[in-house]
Amino acid sequence: MTQILFKNINLEGLATLPVYEKHGGYRGLKDAFKKxxxxxVEMVKASGLRGRGGAGFPTGLKWSFxxxxxxxxxxxxxxxxxxxxxxxxxxxxxxxxxxxxxxxxLCSYACRIQTGYIYFRGEFYDLAQIMEKALGEAYEKGYLxxxxxxxxxxxxxxxxxxxxxxxxxxxxxxxxSLEGRRGEPRMKPPFPAVEGLYAKPTVINNVETLCAVPYIxxxxxxxxxxxxxxxxxxxxxxxxxxxxxxPGNYEVVLGTPTREIIYGLAGGIRxxxxxxxxxxxxxxxxxxxxxLVDTPYDYEGLQAAGSMLGSGAxxxxxxxxxxxxxxxxxxxxxxxxxxxxxxxxxxxTRWLWQILSRIMKGQGEGDPIDKLNxxxxxxxxxxxxxxxxxxxxxxxxxIKHFRADYEEFLQKAAAGAAG
Amino acid sequence: MFAFNEASEKEIEKILGKYxxxxxxxxxxxxxxxxxxxxxxxxxxxxxxRRLDVSPAYVxxxxxxxTMYHAEKVGRYLILFCINISCQLNGCDDxxxxxxxxxxxxxxxxxxxxxxxxxxxxxxxACTGAPMMRINDTFYExxxxxxxxxxxxxxx
Numbered sequence: 158m159t160q161i162l163f164k165n166i167n168l169e170g171l172a173t174l175p176v177y178e179k180h181g182g183y184r185g186l187k188d189a190f191k192k193x194x195x196x197x198v199e200m201v202k203a204s205g206l207r208g209r210g211g212a213g214f215p216t217g218l219k220w221s222f223x224x225x226x227x228x229x230x231x232x233x234x235x236x237x238x239x240x241x242x243x244x245x246x247x248x249x250x251x252x253x254x255x256x257x258x259x260x261x262x263l264c265s266y267a268c269r270i271q272t273g274y275i276y277f278r279g280e281f282y283d284l285a286q287i288m289e290k291a292l293g294e295a296y297e298k299g300y301l302x303x304x305x306x307x308x309x310x311x312x313x314x315x316x317x318x319x320x321x322x323x324x325x326x327x328x329x330x331x332x333x334s335l336e337g338r339r340g341e342p343r344m345k346p347p348f349p350a351v352e353g354l355y356a357k358p359t360v361i362n363n364v365e366t367l368c369a370v371p372y373i374x375x376x377x378x379x380x381x382x383x384x385x386x387x388x389x390x391x392x393x394x395x396x397x398x399x400x401x402x403x404p405g406n407y408e409v410v411l412g413t414p415t416r417e418i419i420y421g422l423a424g425g426i427r428x429x430x431x432x433x434x435x436x437x438x439x440x441x442x443x444x445x446x447x448x449l450v451d452t453p454y455d456y457e458g459l460q461a462a463g464s465m466l467g468s469g470a471x472x473x474x475x476x477x478x479x480x481x482x483x484x485x486x487x488x489x490x491x492x493x494x495x496x497x498x499x500x501x502x503x504x505x506t507r508w509l510w511q512i513l514s515r516i517m518k519g520q521g522e523g524d525p526i527d528k529l530n531x532x533x534x535x536x537x538x539x540x541x542x543x544x545x546x547x548x549x550x551x552x553x554x555x556i557k558h559f560r561a562d563y564e565e566f567l568q569k570a571a572a573g574a575a576g
Numbered sequence: 577m578f579a580f581n582e583a584s585e586k587e588i589e590k591i592l593g594k595y596x597x598x599x600x601x602x603x604x605x606x607x608x609x610x611x612x613x614x615x616x617x618x619x620x621x622x623x624x625x626r627r628l629d630v631s632p633a634y635v636x637x638x639x640x641x642x643t644m645y646h647a648e649k650v651g652r653y654l655i656l657f658c659i660n661i662s663c664q665l666n667g668c669d670d671x672x673x674x675x676x677x678x679x680x681x682x683x684x685x686x687x688x689x690x691x692x693x694x695x696x697x698x699x700x701x702a703c704t705g706a707p708m709m710r711i712n713d714t715f716y717e718x719x720x721x722x723x724x725x726x727x728x729x730x731x732x
Contacts, residue, residue: 241660241699274594279607279644280656280700282713315594320603320642323698337602337628339641355597398662398703405704440661440699470703472661486664490698496641 174294177255185375190308197267204378205390210363222350232273237326241440242470245394246364254291260367279320323494342542385411389455399473430475438467441547443554480559491548499541519570578619615649651693662703
């Protein structure tokens, strides 16, 4: 099992600089600084690394989009991990903060950036404290600050805490939040690479993405690109939760069959129950029926199965679940987290929630399934940011694959009305 | 009357050094206030606005967007109980009801002695340890009724 991000993850003291260094940490910086920054960007491009926060955009390409000759530039690390089912960044930040710092140093050098922020969700106060300590160690050792390792390169990294808003994981909302505003998404274009933080060119990457960079630069992009499939290179952290025997974060080579993750790494379904469905990439992606459990866990495989890899949160549902109840919970989340800026999302999430609530109470009137589909249709690709499309994912996929669960509630309602 | 205490002032000094634009310190200052006072009062908003050269109304508009800033004072122990999907699948609804009963309050309320506030919370990113809750800055995972008893009874 190839382990890149989780190599040594449970080693005692890994969060401290001496232990991190002893196991090869910061080792590649000196050689990296001998290269031209653009060479590093090319290396990340060649590795095939794609953003691990959810969108899967090629990382090196993102870096190369920075507006030319405009300075200062900023790096924002997205540590706002809030996608239901996802808790991989938390484990990295808790146990290996220096890996992120090293990744941020390399990214900053490659993109000629001198200031970086780590945007933690507000509930990660404990992790921000751990990071402060690690940053202090890195400054003391000369990995941060002025003239790093004598290479004439300066970099400061700061922690920043959000305050409870899922939408701030969306990159432009994150920037607004970091600037002291309401966390509402911005119109794109301009994209952050052109006008980001303080209207300056900005790179925004997820924690896991930046943590993959030291390996790519130190070991070479070929070695990273040799792992995985044609379109899904390298490894991915998967948060397996729900009805499995051994929930946990596992690092897998992309392309591993989903069955191996659920039944191998996570030990199979609790009480040896039957698998009903799985949500492969966090609550924002469509659910997939058990019949597709052999789908390769990678970007193209999951897309072909009608879903997405997303953040890599694999939520497992066994046969005891009624999909309507799970969907209702997820829709309730999106209703709560909708920022209210655009109408289809603000109103649509509430209507979906109201109709699902009525179905569950046996009060469905007319054809509530038709109504749900109609609302989803009016939200799909019509919202200001991806939150609206995320909200309809469990509804549309649930109706498609598990209509019987809806019928069950509706029949009960009909029987009640007749009786 | 609102004033930052000494520890908060020290924290604020550090915060202001992080950003080229003072307004970026708005969330951090609100966080310092919430931690010091256990709520954000209108007086505190006036003071924060004065420090950052923004109006109190602007501070209010930002503060009201984020769920971690409370207009009403929360208890010394703020219990955030995750109710999202992974926790739902692992029985959090019953455990939340159990906790409310144990504390003698409804979800969303604070005990009369201001010791505990119990809130329903969206995903806290500890899904592989579901069901879970966060009390102040600490995450507690794989909850059971016995474990909840043990944790809550141990709090001074």
